[in-house]
Amino acid sequence: MSPTPINATPPPEPVGQTPQPAFRVRNLSAGYPGRPQVLKDLNLDLPAEKFTAVLGPNGCGKSTLLLALSGLIKRTGDIEVLGMDLHRYPGRSLARTLSFLPQTPLAPEGITVRNLVLRGREPHRSLLRPLTGKDTAAAESALVRMHLETLADSPVSELSGGQRQRAWIAMTLAQDTHLLMLDEPTSYLDIAHQVEILSTCSTLAAEGRTVVAVLHDLTLAARFADHIVVMANGKITATGSPSHVLNVEFLTDVFDLPCRVITDPDTGTPVILPSDPRTP
Numbered sequence: 001m002s003p004t005p006i007n008a009t010p011p012p013e014p015v016g017q018t019p020q021p022a023f024r025v026r027n028l029s030a031g032y033p034g035r036p037q038v039l040k041d042l043n044l045d046l047p048a049e050k051f052t053a054v055l056g057p058n059g060c061g062k063s064t065l066l067l068a069l070s071g072l073i074k075r076t077g078d079i080e081v082l083g084m085d086l087h088r089y090p091g092r093s094l095a096r097t098l099s100f101l102p103q104t105p106l107a108p109e110g111i112t113v114r115n116l117v118l119r120g121r122e123p124h125r126s127l128l129r130p131l132t133g134k135d136t137a138a139a140e141s142a143l144v145r146m147h148l149e150t151l152a153d154s155p156v157s158e159l160s161g162g163q164r165q166r167a168w169i170a171m172t173l174a175q176d177t178h179l180l181m182l183d184e185p186t187s188y189l190d191i192a193h194q195v196e197i198l199s200t201c202s203t204l205a206a207e208g209r210t211v212v213a214v215l216h217d218l219t220l221a222a223r224f225a226d227h228i229v230v231m232a233n234g235k236i237t238a239t240g241s242p243s244h245v246l247n248v249e250f251l252t253d254v255f256d257l258p259c260r261v262i263t264d265p266d267t268g269t270p271v272i273l274p275s276d277p278r279t280p
């Protein structure tokens with residue numbers, strides 16, 4: 001299938017004096033063994049200390065981008081993370097700098113929520129060293145932040161999908177990294193917990209962390225993210241602030257779905273209203 005041409009691509013947004021980006025990506029190509037490349041010659045800067053949402057249709061390469069930025073798949077091209085080549089980070093040092101939460105993580109059998117969250121501390125511990133007060137404090141604080149105190153001693157296997165997702169996010173928070181890469185962190189959550197996680201992402205960025213999350217809800221992304229990256233067919237098609245990027249023509253093209261975009265009177269952010277394709 002030939003790639004769909006994307007019309008009405010928003011022009012690059014003037015950025016003025018920008019500090020060093022968290023990620024500086026040049027000529028990145030990446031994919032999976034024996035398959036055509038998924039990411040094709042990408043160039044991208046992701047701002048530090050901001051919450052970036054990565055959007056785009058199913059299969060366009062969002063997870064692959066997060067995997068490549070986290071050093072988890074083979075790639076060509078250059079990725080600088082906080083000013084240093086990704087290849088130059090020793091494994092543990094990278095794990096103390098960057099946490100990656102995959103779309104469908106697998107918990108070890110029988111593990112409790114607290115012990116899963118404590119696994120987030122592994123990059124900070126040497127082998128066989130007992131847990132320190134700092135480790136347990138980081139885990140307890142992450143459990144509280146995700147409202148999991150009463151479930152801390154439950155097996156992860158007995159949690160609902162949404163509770164489990166919050167347990168994984170708590171593990172990521174306990175890892176206490178500057179960069180957090182979250183692949184669809186809200187996919188199993190009810191609306192209140194979605195808002196809570198996205199608000200947490202926004203707060204983490206305000207506290208000086210860099211959060212990059214793959215999301216599907218455009219309106220929630222526009223409400224909470226500082227920066228938007230839109231992908232289609234393995235390429236970056238637009239980057240910028242939510243109101244700059246999320247315009248009607250562009251979204252209709254990228255998602256192949258007519259929609260309307262109105263402005264939230266309270267926040268000034270775009271609200272995306274998909275049209276019913278059956279309506280003439």
Ligand SMILES: Nc1ncnc2c1ncn2[C@@H]1O[C@H](COP(=O)(O)OP(=O)(O)OP(=O)(O)O)[C@@H](O)[C@H]1O
Nearest residue numbers: 032033035038056057058059060061062063064065
């Ligand atoms: N482990 C894998 N091995 C081979 N191909 C893969 C693998 N993971 C993903 N792909 C392929 O790479 C392409 C991009 O997939 P990716 O998961 O990055 O898309 P996505 O934008 O995150 O999709 P979604 O929104 O559905 O999660 C797809 O064609 C997919 O089939």
